[in-house]
Amino acid sequence: MKQTDRRDFLKLAGMAGVTFTAGLFPGREAAAQAGGDFHFVQFSDTHWGYKGAANPDAEHTLEKAIVTVNGLAKQPDFIVFTGDLTHTTDDPKERRNRMKRVKEIIGELKVKDVRFMPGEHDASLDKGEAYKEIFGDTHYTFDHKGVHFIALDNVSDPGAKLGDEQLAWLAADLKKHKPDDRIVVLTHRPLFDLQPSWDWATADGAKAIDLLMPYQNVVVFYGHIHQENNHMTGHIAHHAAKSLVFPQATPGPDAPPRRPPPPPYDASQKNLGTRDISMAKAVTFVELPVTKA
Amino acid sequence: MKRRYFIALLVAGSAAGGVARLEAATTREVEVIAEKFDYTPDMIKAKVGQPLTFVLTSVDRIHGFKMPDFGVRTDIVPGVDTRVTITPTKVGKFAYFCDVFCGDGHEEMAGTLVVEA
Numbered sequence: 455m456k457q458t459d460r461r462d463f464l465k466l467a468g469m470a471g472v473t474f475t476a477g478l479f480p481g482r483e484a485a486a487q488a489g490g491d492f493h494f495v496q497f498s499d500t501h502w503g504y505k506g507a508a509n510p511d512a513e514h515t516l517e518k519a520i521v522t523v524n525g526l527a528k529q530p531d532f533i534v535f536t537g538d539l540t541h542t543t544d545d546p547k548e549r550r551n552r553m554k555r556v557k558e559i560i561g562e563l564k565v566k567d568v569r570f571m572p573g574e575h576d577a578s579l580d581k582g583e584a585y586k587e588i589f590g591d592t593h594y595t596f597d598h599k600g601v602h603f604i605a606l607d608n609v610s611d612p613g614a615k616l617g618d619e620q621l622a623w624l625a626a627d628l629k630k631h632k633p634d635d636r637i638v639v640l641t642h643r644p645l646f647d648l649q650p651s652w653d654w655a656t657a658d659g660a661k662a663i664d665l666l667m668p669y670q671n672v673v674v675f676y677g678h679i680h681q682e683n684n685h686m687t688g689h690i691a692h693h694a695a696k697s698l699v700f701p702q703a704t705p706g707p708d709a710p711p712r713r714p715p716p717p718p719y720d721a722s723q724k725n726l727g728t729r730d731i732s733m734a735k736a737v738t739f740v741e742l743p744v745t746k747a
Numbered sequence: 748m749k750r751r752y753f754i755a756l757l758v759a760g761s762a763a764g765g766v767a768r769l770e771a772a773t774t775r776e777v778e779v780i781a782e783k784f785d786y787t788p789d790m791i792k793a794k795v796g797q798p799l800t801f802v803l804t805s806v807d808r809i810h811g812f813k814m815p816d817f818g819v820r821t822d823i824v825p826g827v828d829t830r831v832t833i834t835p836t837k838v839g840k841f842a843y844f845c846d847v848f849c850g851d852g853h854e855e856m857a858g859t860l861v862v863e864a
């Protein structure tokens with residue numbers, strides 16, 4: 455998204471009551487002093503265990519990103535990982551080893567409040583069994599300083615479904631909330647049809663969006679597509695994060711029917727990174743590079 | 748057998764119909780084999796207006812078969828012939844892909860349907 459497009463988008467989102475601005479650190483610090491405001495960091499798609507040409511540095515990229523986040527002047531209240539912690543493997547033992555190792559590396563974060571979500575690479579081959587052993591629930595809620603967070607699992611079902619049970623759970627949770635409550639949804643795959651022919655969708659994601667629609671202040675942060683993407687479904691904003699392994703091809707109406715392979719490795723790693731999200735009167739976020747320049 | 752009977756009926760019922768009409772109404776079948784992490788073939792040609800039935804089999808595990816442009820999807824279960832029929836209405840290239848996560852290579856499990864006039 456070009457900067458001007460982005461501003462237009464941010465304006466559009468602002469009309470819905472939740473304002474997105476291209477946040478800068480000074481702005482965020484001012485907001486934080488007002489009290490009650492906070493920020494958190496989103497990591498996504500670390501794909502621990504990946505070996506390949508798309509990122510010959512895959513073994514170190516996560517560690518570098520952790521150093522960068524540990525170096526933030528103002529540490530986030532908590533950190534979320536929106537799935538694909540590990541790269542998939544058919545071997546259940548190796549799957550667990552990768553999960554244990556990535557958890558150990560993540561333990562290097564200064565911030566100890568870390569919330570995990572699975573991606574299809576973690577959970578789709580065993581319906582989340584190994585993931586649950588090592589990281590816990592695949593969907594849950596938590597509240598932080600007046601914001602309600604909902605982590606949704608659209609990957610433990612290998613057909614990329616939330617499933618009726620989870621949708622009923624979501625409906626029951628939302629019923630406890632007022633229409634103007636601030637709600638942040640965290641998930642792995644896009645809940646809307648971003649690029650269906652590339653499998654960038656959630657089979658029953660539209661049902662979750664329908665349930666969220668009556669709520670005025672909903673923002674969705676997700677991963678899976680390994681790049682920034684901002685999209686509105688009605689007044690609900692959906693923001694995809696970069697990955698820490700390799701970027702993916704860009705979706706769009708002119709994109710080829712079959713998803714192209716990842717672009718060649720860029721040693722600057724500027725197409726990888728994490729995201730610092732501030733929750734004040736407005737929701738703002740800024741992309742963090744893997745390594746601070 | 749059923750299909751042949753159907754075509755015979757059609758020919759009888761359209762004495763002046765000619766080949767073009769017969770072809771337009773005939774369903775063509777194409778066998779597609781799914782195996783981690785490919786479809787064989789991974790490129791299929793089709794014609795606008797001619798129904799096409801994919802006869803899907805898997806040699807190793809459950810895979811998916813999805814064509815969002817045609818609103819179809821199915822599981823492909825080993826040992827079962829799964830049939831999916833579409834009728835292309837416009838020229839173009841359309842993806843079919845596996846939507847049941849099947850391992851390291853799943854993302855590349857796809858093919859292209861090329862629809863010609």
Ligand SMILES: [Cu+2]
Nearest residue numbers: 810845849856
């Ligand atoms: Cu498959």
